[in-house]
Amino acid sequence: MTTALVLGGGLAGMAAAAALAPHVDTVIVVESDRLPAGPEPRRGLPQAHHNHVLMAGGAKALDALLPGTTARLYEAGAHHRKIGRFLLLGPDVWSRCSDGDAFAITCSRHLVDHTVRSQALAGGKVELIDGTKVIGLVGDQSRVTGARVEAEDGAVRVIRADLVVDATGSRSKATQWLTDLRVGPVKEDLLDTGLAYVGRTYEQPAGFGADFPGVLIQARPGSGPEAAGGALMPQEDGRWIVALMGPRGNHPPTDEAEFLAFARAMRHSVIGDLLAEARPVTPMRSARGLANRRRHFDRARMPEGFLALGDAVMILSPNFGTGMAVAAMGALALRTQLERSGFGPGLARRVQKAVAGIGAGPWQMAITNDRWFPGVETNLKLSGGDGQRKFGVRFAKVIADNPAVARRMQDISALVAPLSTMMSPSMMFAVMRGPQRPPLTAAEAIGQFPQLASVRPGAAPGRLPEPADAAQ
Ligand SMILES: Cc1cc2nc3c(=O)[nH]c(=O)nc-3n(C[C@H](O)[C@H](O)[C@H](O)COP(=O)(O)OP(=O)(O)OC[C@H]3O[C@@H](n4cnc5c(N)ncnc54)[C@H](O)[C@@H]3O)c2cc1C
Incomplete structure (x- = not known):
């Protein structure tokens, strides 16, 4: 026994x-x-009061262990989103939409x-x-x-x-x-970057459909609003969940008006602009020590x-x-x-x-991402310095530009491909060549989503400034 x-x-x-x-x-x-x-x-x-997306690698593992899990999630209103179809402002540039298989499930x-x-x-x-x-x-x-x-x-x-x-x-x-x-x-x-989240759930305003894409503004190593990030994801029951986040020294506020102002002051205001039209259905919740x-x-x-x-x-x-x-x-x-x-x-x-x-x-x-935040606390001996940072910035620009590189990165992020595939010869060649097109402006990036055409930006910086030390 x-x-x-x-x-x-x-x-x-x-x-x-x-x-x-x-x-x-x-x-x-x-x-x-x-x-x-x-x-x-x-x-x-x-x-669980905060935004959670289930990456494809996890969804597949759950289906293998408990067949029918993802089907039940979808029946209950969870959304299937291709990773290449989020509106995404990375640490450096806006992403072009691309069609890969990697997906995430968004729901509570x-x-x-x-x-x-x-x-x-x-x-x-x-x-x-x-x-x-x-x-x-x-x-x-x-x-x-x-x-x-x-x-x-x-x-x-x-x-x-x-x-x-x-x-x-x-x-x-x-x-x-x-x-x-x-x-x-x-x-x-x-x-430890001292990261904190403040999250809240909203009713999705009329005019947005079940195919609302999901919006991500990734935090960028730096200080003030530059280092803030946010995610706005569709959930079951016609709801949105938002997470605003910031490292030590730039924690999102839990005051109503300041919360919206924080969302609008990020490198682009799109999340704040969307929230301004939405009715909150839960209190704000914070999570610290992340x-x-x-x-x-x-x-x-x-x-x-x-x-x-x-x-x-x-x-x-x-x-x-x-x-x-x-x-x-x-x-x-x-x-x-x-x-x-x-x-x-x-x-x-x-x-x-x-x-x-x-x-x-x-x-x-x-x-590799978090180590560059000012004031990071770690007991790790980290190798690689400024050169590695510049390589990372260049890589991010190529991902935003090159659909094949983007698809590979989406598979890695969704945990359906190992990180080692990032270093394949074709990936390295693409990074050496660099981006072949100018980065998308904010208007062009948002314009990829007809659903978001009605969003009135409170502040739109357009093309993002290049980091002073970024390699081209
Ligand atoms: C703000 C935030 C946002 C996140 N967003 C995402 C996301 O978008 N996608 C994602 O994949 N992950 C996300 N995560 C991470 C995710 O929440 C965790 O990785 C996940 O919950 C790990 O599952 P677990 O079962 O190991 O732990 P948990 O889900 O925390 O479960 C632990 C369980 O153990 C129980 N327990 C604890 N102590 C005891 C005890 N002494 N005796 C008996 N029971 C006990 C608890 O009650 C709980 O039920 C997020 C985490 C945070 C904090």
Whole structure:
């Protein structure tokens, strides 16, 4: 009789339960929240008040683990958006629309979690113990044999298991729990721009259709409004969700008028102009302390019978929209390893290595971008200096100009192609040649979307100024 115990019933936890179910007699998921019956907010998932896009790599992993997940999301009103069809102002230039296969699903995070959870629990093999908090691991340096959990009435008990999977997210205490068993230390990487989000949901104004494209203004390393970013995405039920974001020293405000002014003062006012016409349906919510953080369980001397997935391993700056995909792909790696070698010795180590491999590309993309923000705090030794920055700026301009390069980059961003494909000879040749056309003006970029023709810009800077040090 084999038992797997999953700590945390969020996205990584439910995906892990789905991966484990065919391979064990019992899967138990312990979750500190009382989980709602529908797509509703809950205390343990504060980030669900904010914009979440599910990248194609994650959508495919969820469909592999829980067939029919994306179909259910679409039935419930989620939108399928080609990455090349967002209105996108990158750190340097506006993007030309291009047709690749890479996509993202835009809907509320509540809907994603509800859909994944109901699918995972439907099979009957997964037992959910909610309203119960994990407070420690049980075992020793050689093997984890279970976890100590505390019910709402304060009663503490031990749940024994052959495999324990930590999926308690960004607030995971796994490194402390392992230290209590004299395991570790587990090295942690940190790169922190001091990023904060302020988010809100709106009714989509009449006149915009179900094919509203989604708008992204990416933050650009610098200070003041230059460093601000924003995303405005369609959700189910005819709603928009907006996220305004800024690094340390430029956090978005939570005052009504200042919020709109912040949105309008970004490098282009389009998000603010759209919001000015929309009716808010939720209060503003802020999220702070959004650092990149990676725990190297894969490199530590770990006991058998324990592994970690999702944000418990790696928290990515959310503006890349990759955290859920990495979590789902990690759970799929767990299933792959179980299919290959079952519950044999070394399972946890093999899965942890695979999970680290899945996260390596998204981590590199996030820190390569974020490292240039002034005042960044990090414990990493970062190589490459100004030359690398200039290369990045040039690359971004080529992506905005060259459809083949754009498609490759979209596949990488959506986690359907590895980061290594960015360095192929054809990509490098395109970067050496540089952009072949002048960058789009703001009017030309917005003009690609007939739906946005009615937007009246409060301020439109037109062609963006070149960074002083940018290579052409
Ligand atoms: C502002 C913001 C915006 C984001 N935007 C995106 C985006 O656009 N796209 C994207 O892919 N990702 C995004 N992310 C990242 C995404 O939210 C995470 O990567 C994802 O939630 C990770 O899933 P998880 O299951 O590992 O953790 P979580 O979803 O946080 O789940 C952890 C679960 O564990 C439970 N738990 C915690 N402690 C205990 C305990 N001691 N005992 C029992 N249960 C416990 C919690 O209640 C929760 O249910 C964003 C994050 C933030 C903060």
